[in-house]
Amino acid sequence: MAQGRATIAEIAQEVGVSVPTVSKVLNGRTDVAEATRAKVEEALARHAYRKPVSGRPAGPRLLDLVFHQADNMWAQEIVKGVELVCGPARIGVVLSELGGSHRPPQEWIDDVMARRPLGVLLVLSGLDETQRHQLSSRSIPFAVVDTEGEQPAGVPTVGSNNWNGGLAATRHLLALGHRRIGVISGPADVLCSRARVDGYRSAHDEMGVARDPGLVRWGEFIAESGYAHGRDLLDRPDRPTAIFAGSDYQAMGVMRAARELGLRVPDDLSIVGYDDLPVTEWLNPALTTVNQPLREMAGLATRMVLTLAEGRRPPSPRVELLTELVVRSSTAPPPAI
Structure with a gap:
């Protein structure tokens, strides 16, 4: 055979x-x-079997959208980007949440194979080799948004330049005169977390500013993590005068920690976030943050999946969109010593 x-x-x-x-x-x-x-x-x-695309059953046209966590504004921005593409095309979206896991269980794969969607979009999550083949053999295409790790060759991915985001945020703080800058990022085993910290380190190195390893913290992209690490960093006798948070949620947690310790933002402490969620411009003070084009990322990945569902290849299987620093009111020169 x-x-x-x-x-x-x-x-x-x-x-x-x-x-x-x-x-x-x-x-x-x-x-x-x-x-x-x-x-x-x-x-x-x-035998690398692939079910013919024509074998897809008649019925509602669906796209499966799966998050590692979906109960936050960050996920809402992704959903809006997907809906901007699927809505006009009359494609229904099936939303799944993995409870913080970055890999779906086999039961989820079984359900996807049973409902035979046009494709699958994974957000900050991925598939193992067996799961990838199970979908491929049924001609169910998939793509990854904001990948949690390096994806195998041939897996379509859309992300943003996390290293450049970390670089721009830290350059901004260094240019203001800060020399003790803390960083709170996401899990150390997640690609975007490491990239943002690498950008933070590169900004120090290019300006010849020494880095204190004790000011680097790994956590989760949630407010509670920003708060806990913020309290710890700001309770130090040699506390940082600025903190770069790996997400806007973490930055909001740091803001609360600073208030509880009697520190004023930005007079006593400058804070930079990451993502540029809509709420950040309504905070007091408005948050300086790195804009990550979440809706654009989600829309592009959705179009990739739909292109694959039509039996065509997307122009580029791997896309990295630009990030941009948005300066608001939460950053200022450090207090005079």
Whole structure:
């Protein structure tokens, strides 16, 4: 049998099951024994089987959108970007949330295969090798927005230049005269977290300013993390005069920590956030932050998936959009010593 050219009938004969059983596995049906399903999946992967696009069932046109966490304004911006593309095209959006995990469970994959959407868009999450093949073999394309780690070749991704964002934020603070700058980022194993901190470090290095490793903190992109690390940094006798937060939520947590410690922003402490969520210009003081074009990222990734669903390749499988520093009222020169 020629590898990569097997038919369903040939795979069924090789595994020793019926054609309907192979079809059930392909369609994500749950009424197949787990051991049988594993044998069929292994044969499908070995022959690089792909279900024809024409095999997609009639019914509502759907796009699966999956977040590692969706209960925040950051996720809302992504949803709006997806809806700006899907709404006019009359494509329904199925929203899933992974409770903080960066990898969906097999049950989620089974549900996706059963409803056969036009495609899948993963946000700050990804698929393992088996899951990627399971979707590919059913001709269900997928793309990743703001990837949590390096994706294998051929996986379409859309992100922003996180290193440049960290560089611009820290350059701004250094140009104001700050020399003790803390940074609070996301998880150390997440690509965008590391890139933002790398930009922070590069800004120090290019200006010949020494960096204190004790001012670098890794946490979560949530207000509670910014608050906890902010309290810890600002309680130090040699506290930083500025903090670059890896998200606007973290920056809001730092603002609360500063207020509780009697520090005024920006008189005593300058704060820079990241994302430029709509709420940041309404804070008091309005937050200086790095604009990450979330809606544009989501819209572009959605168009990538829909292009793949039509059997075409997107112009570029990997896109990195520009970030831009938005200076508002939360940053100023450091207080005189």
